[in-house]
Amino acid sequence: MTPELQRALQTCASEPIHLSGAIQPHGYLISCRLPDWSIHHVSANIEALTGAPPEAMLRQPLREFLTGDVIQTIAETVGFSDPGGPAQRAAVANIGPLAALCEVSVHAADGLVHIEVEPQQRGAGDRSPTVVAQTMIARVAQGEDEEAFHERVAEQVRQLTGYDRVMVYRFRHDDAGEVVAEARDADVPSYLGLRYPASDIPAQARRLYLHNRIRVIPDACYAPVPVLPDRTAGGQPLDLSQMSLRSVSPVHLEYLANMGVAASMSISIVAGGRLWGLIACHHRQVRHVPPGVRAAADLFGLFVSMRVAAREQQQAARIEDDARGARDALALRLSQSGNGRAALAGELDVVLRTLPADGAALLQAGRWQAAGRAPAAAAIAGLDAWLARAAHGGAPVATSRADDWCAQPGSTDGIAGVLALPLDPARGEWLLFFRCEQVEDVRWAGRPDEPFVIDADGTRIGPRASFAAWNETVRGASEPWSDADLRMAARLQLVLRDHYRTADARIAPHEELRARRGRLELDDHRSRLRQMSELLESLVHVSPAETEVLAERISRLEQDLQRLALASGSDLGALATV
The missing domain is CATH 3.30.450.270 (PHY domain)
Incomplete structure (x- = not known):
């Protein structure tokens, strides 16, 4: 890896994309502090919704701009939500002097209540999201084949949303991703089976997919709308992690443009608390997806997540049961041995x-x-x-x-x-x-060792421009x-x-008994040697023939003692001192 590429990867991995300080222009943001519902942050485009410029709304109570019934619904939704949790749909209401029909979602984080408002076309998303999601679930729930399940998931999401291409994208153990299923228009290229390096979706982006189960970019060529002010009262950048309207990284927008994608949507698949994969949707033209359709997609995504998690749990339980049985059999055999x-x-x-x-x-x-x-x-x-x-x-x-x-x-x-x-x-x-x-014969979507385009002085990085299949044997x-x-x-x-x-x-007592027996035998031999020494000292008048016979017996005795010393591991020198 070149130093330039290494710096580019570090720059990409450290980009604070949750602190973008801006939202996408298809919606509006109002952030309030309880209990007085005073407005502390608004998006710069808020006047188009409320008729009041941003500076006129800051520090003012929310009731000056929203009706009491809408505020009551928002308060009830916040009351049922966990602080720091994802945004929840609160209401469909007429807002502002023009009574624009809007979808309102809300979440609480860092002591603020964040209200996201999106204008809704009349008649859009009239079907109940729950009923739509139930119909989709019924169509994919049958069968146990994993590959066929993923294919049905892609087909159902494409029928719901109308995107040109819908992919089921699975993260591997090394954080690279692979397209395992696809439903597409015949005129768009297929990405089925292609693998993408981990740098395409860096770690901080994967974490945000856990916060936001649905992410929509209706127009990848949008101009970001600043949030005013972009810092909290404590001087910290405003954390936009849970906001569905959050403006995305410019590198990601350039990445989409290089793929020929004008609009996108992603649905997170979460299993066991980790990001298992995404249902990724691409379109060649600007495409606005009504909030009701997104809500149905979100419910469907929750089902897919539960189905994936359940399958993984079943596989893990089966493997653990087999392992437990083998351990029990092994323990029994070892105990019997x-x-x-x-x-x-x-x-x-x-x-x-x-x-x-x-x-x-x-x-x-x-x-x-x-x-x-x-x-x-x-x-x-x-x-x-x-x-x-x-x-x-x-x-x-x-x-x-x-x-x-x-x-x-x-x-x-x-x-x-x-x-x-x-x-x-x-x-x-x-x-x-x-x-x-x-x-593995891997088909990469472009060369994995060229994930970025780096300018001559290394100060600017951009995503790769080529996604043509590149083969590698691993x-x-x-x-x-x-x-x-x-x-x-x-x-x-x-x-x-x-x-x-x-x-x-079990072995220790046996070894101790054998050692004790050896010590007793050694003491007995030592005692007999003393007696023999005393006897030899008394043999003064012995004939030469008898001396020869005695010397032969002493030689045999020495050999026996040497063998005994080697067998018992004792020191022959200790015996020689007696």
Whole structure:
């Protein structure tokens, strides 16, 4: 990565897009402070709605510009909402001297009540959003096939909104995104199957998609409308995170223009508290989507999120049930063996069922035993070096990349991911799980190593201009180890450590008894040697023949003592002192 590209990525990742200080021009903003409902912020275009210029509205009570019944409805909506939560639809009301029919939404944040107002065309969105969403849900709810479900979701959203192209866009583990389903007009290019680098939707943008489930840009060539004043009473920039009208990053608008997109809408898909993906909508002309239609899309998006989350939970529960059954079977076998430490090497086939992995290996004091797809014993040196760098605190450690633990990743026989459980690191004892590399032929929407256009002096960045398919073969990495994998590994580690302690407790008394017996035998030999020494001192008048016989017997005795010393591990020098 060049220094210029690195600076561009850092600039993009640090852009405070939630502090834009402006809204899109298709609506109006009024921000009040309770309990007196005094107006503290307005959008610069507010006069077109209320007939009063912005400076005439600031510090004035809201009742001077909205009727009491509208304010009461807004107050009730705020009362039922959580502070910091997303905006809620409050009313459809006639506002201003021209009695313009408007959709009113509201949310509370940082001590302010933010009221967003959008003019509504008469007759637009007459159908109940709830009824529309229920109809859409009924059309996609049948069937268990995930790919077909995503396709039906894209089709239903396109029928509802009329956009030229609707995509289901899923985030991967590395924050890159991939189009997994698409419904489109025949005249627009297909993006199905294309992958987009993580920099296309940076981290702060993904966080905002969690706050705003629906994001609409009716006209990507709009001129932003400033919020007056753009700072709070404390001098801080006004946080617009939860506002549906918030003006978006100029880089994003240029990105849309480079794609030939004049209007867009996105619906967040949230599973387990994280942004799973988006339902992304594109149109070639300016397109205003009525608030009622957006409300139906929001309800439909909530259903899609729940369906995705439920599917993931079912898959996780099935994997955990299988792992629990394997752990129970392993625990039973180890307990029946009498020595779980010694028996583990013979149970690697069962061990392999306790985690989603392709192979497992046991490293015990340099000995290597494996089951399934695992590297050869020659990989021990590289694994040892990686464990020395990565292991800490006795917790499982994992990597999905072969180059983390092998200097020559091409020599791993297709193995890339490793998850290691420390069983007894002091003795060099580890249990390792392996995953095969995922060889992928990826179709990128443009080159992923060229996510920005940088000017000559590096002071301005813009999005890439090309989205033509660019193919790349990716090797050397496995499916990443998930948090669920690490939790299952930690549970297996507890089971094995418990059996290790039990085995060590059984072995310890036996070893102590054998050592005690050895000490008693040694004391007995020492006593007999003393007696023999005393006897030898008394043998003064012995014939030469008898001396020869005695010397031969003493030589045999010394040999026996040497063998005894070697067998018992005692010091022969200690015996020689008697």
